[in-house]
Amino acid sequence: MxxxxxxxxxxxxxxxxxxxxxxxxxxxxxxxxxxxxxxxxxxxxxxxxxxxxxxxxxxxxxxxxxxxxxxxDFDSKEQEDGRIKTLIAHCKDMDDKAFEYFLLCIKAYKKTHRA
Missing domain, CATH: 1.10.260.40 (lambda repressor-like DNA-binding domains)
Incomplete structure (x- = not known):
C-alpha cells in the first residue's frame, strides 16, 4: 500500500x-x-x-x-450524509403545504424510477 x-x-x-x-x-x-x-x-x-x-x-x-x-463503509455513508444534508437544507424554509408537495413529488418519483 x-x-x-x-x-x-x-x-x-x-x-x-x-x-x-x-x-x-x-x-x-x-x-x-x-x-x-x-x-x-x-x-x-x-x-x-x-x-x-x-x-x-x-x-x-x-x-x-x-x-x-x-x-x-466510508463512501456510501458520507454520500448518504451529504444527500440528507442537502434535502434538509432545501426543506428548512418550506411551509407545510410546500413540504407536503415536496414529499408527494419524491414518492411519485420513487414509484416511476425503481432501481
Whole structure:
C-alpha cells in the first residue's frame, strides 16, 4: 500500500469512527472505555493520526454493534450524509403545504424510477 493510500485510509477510517461515535452520542472517553483503550487513542484514530491494531478493530466493531463491512463503509455513508444534508437544507424554509408537495413529488418519483 502506498504512503498516500495509507494516509487516506487512516483519515477516512477516523472520520467514520467519529461519525459512528457521534451518531450514538458517545464521548471519546465513553467509546474508549467500551473499546478498552485510552481516550487519547480514540482522538488519534479520529484525527487520522493513528490506525488501530486488530484487537482494537474488533472492539470497535463490537462497541458499535456493526459488521466489518459497515465499519469500513466510508463512501456510501458520507454520500448518504451529504444527500440528507442537502434535502434538509432545501426543506428548512418550506411551509407545510410546500413540504407536503415536496414529499408527494419524491414518492411519485420513487414509484416511476425503481432501481
Amino acid at each position: 502506498s504512503e498516500i493510500n495509507a494516509e487516506c485510509l487512516k483519515k477516512d477510517f477516523g472520520k467514520r469512527i467519529k461519525a459512528l461515535r457521534t451518531a450514538r452520542k458517545l464521548s471519546q472517553a465513553e467509546l474508549a472505555e467500551l473499546v478498552g483503550v485510552e481516550a487519547l487513542a480514540i482522538s488519534r484514530i479520529e484525527n487520522g493520526d493513528h490506525f488501530v491494531k486488530a484487537e482494537t478493530l474488533e472492539a470497535l466493531k463490537n462497541a458499535f454493534n456493526i459488521s466489518y463491512t459497515e465499519l469500513f
